[in-house]
Amino acid sequence: MSAAPQRPEEAAESSGATLDVRRLKVLREVFIRGSMTAAADALGYTPSAISQQITALERETDAVLVERGPQSIALTEAGQILVEHTEWILEQLDLADAQVKAIAGLRGGRLRMATFRSIGETVVAEALTRFHAAWPEVELRLVEGEPEEYVGRLAQGELDLALSFEYDGVVAPHGSDLVAEALLDEEMLVALPAGHPLIERGAVALPELADEDWIASSHRSSVHEFTRIVCSWAGFEPRIAFETDDYHIAQSLVAAGVGIAFLPAVSVHTAHPDVRVVQIRPRPPMRRVFVVTRDTGVASPCVTEMIRLLRNAAAAETPRTTPPAAG
Structure with a gap:
């Protein structure tokens, strides 16, 4: 030898x-x-x-x-x-x-990407900041919206990279010509108004919320049915009082006491001061976040570096997704 x-x-x-x-x-x-x-x-x-x-x-x-x-x-x-x-x-x-x-x-060129808001103001913002600091000569362009609005633009070559998601019971809108890489798995929490009697529990079973009014996504969203699907798995039909696709608006409605809502864990650190979140037991519903690119066989250096930074930012974000203590 x-x-x-x-x-x-x-x-x-x-x-x-x-x-x-x-x-x-x-x-x-x-x-x-x-x-x-x-x-x-x-x-x-x-x-x-x-x-x-x-x-x-x-x-x-x-x-x-x-x-x-x-x-x-x-x-x-x-x-x-x-x-x-x-x-x-x-x-x-x-x-x-x-x-x-x-x-x-990475000493020039352009990177065009799209994101949805809740991940855009956390993981994506961190990755963009680090990318620009390291490679200031690359022209960065960012589109904010919903995946169903911009994933088609990625497939057509108008974008280089996009952030997408899927929720339990709702499949992500990814075409066969796209590659989706898992970035982050996060719990969906329940947002309750401050003073709600279940806050002190810290965690609830969904059937305990069967008599509540709910705030859900609108018909424009690909995850419009998420609240109904998850609640139906728990054995009840949720009473939908309001619809909005903006988690900040949803939190304001929760704070006003007009309903409760599912909230992705990544949004916890920007929670409304009059909103508290609790975990769902025994099995919380999940949201999975993806980085989506075209299936070209050859990734550009800009895309490769951005994905690396997104992964680092997502890994740093994960410990922050545990909801704060009730109170």
Whole structure:
């Protein structure tokens, strides 16, 4: 069993030589192809040129790297170890090349994205701030709305990236030509007006809310049926008193005492001062947030970097989704 490859700087220190990467590639090709002639065909060289490259590499390493037979060629132990080094070196060079190209791609260009409000004012805002600080030369454009309004624009190439969601019982509006990557799973909480008798409990079972008036999403929203579906699973038909697609408006209505509403956990830290939230037990309904891109096979550096920052922001946001103590 051969020794594990050293890092290139360690190899250079031990040999005292600077190895030519092109010659290392030649040695690797000879190993893969099994002959100098086959390596010459693969690299577009003559067999004589391949032989000269190997000889020069042997001088650089002061070691015999290949054993030449009448009709075959084999690597010595030193040659095999050097090929193992070469594999690692070429992987690192490919990685460096990709990273340099990615950085170059972030020194200009444009990133067009769309988001819905509750994630836009939290996770997306944090990611945008960090992206702009790191890559100020990239032109950022942001559209705010509902996924059903802008996901089609993403599919048509008008946007580069979008945030979307799905709720328990309501499927996300993603087409087959789009790729949706999970970003955040969060509980749906129940918003109650300050002073509501169930606040002190901290958590409630949905059937306990069967006699309440509810505030739900409007018919314009893809999640309009969410409140009805989840309540029906709990065994009752909710009495819908108001409809709004804005969680801030919903909270104001809750604070006024005209109804209660489901609230995504990510919105807790911007809760209305006269609203309290409680968890649902034993199983809370969930909202899942996605990053959606076109299925092009090749992601732009701008999109890749933004997704990375969105993931970091979502990971930092997750501990904040636990509702505060009642009171």
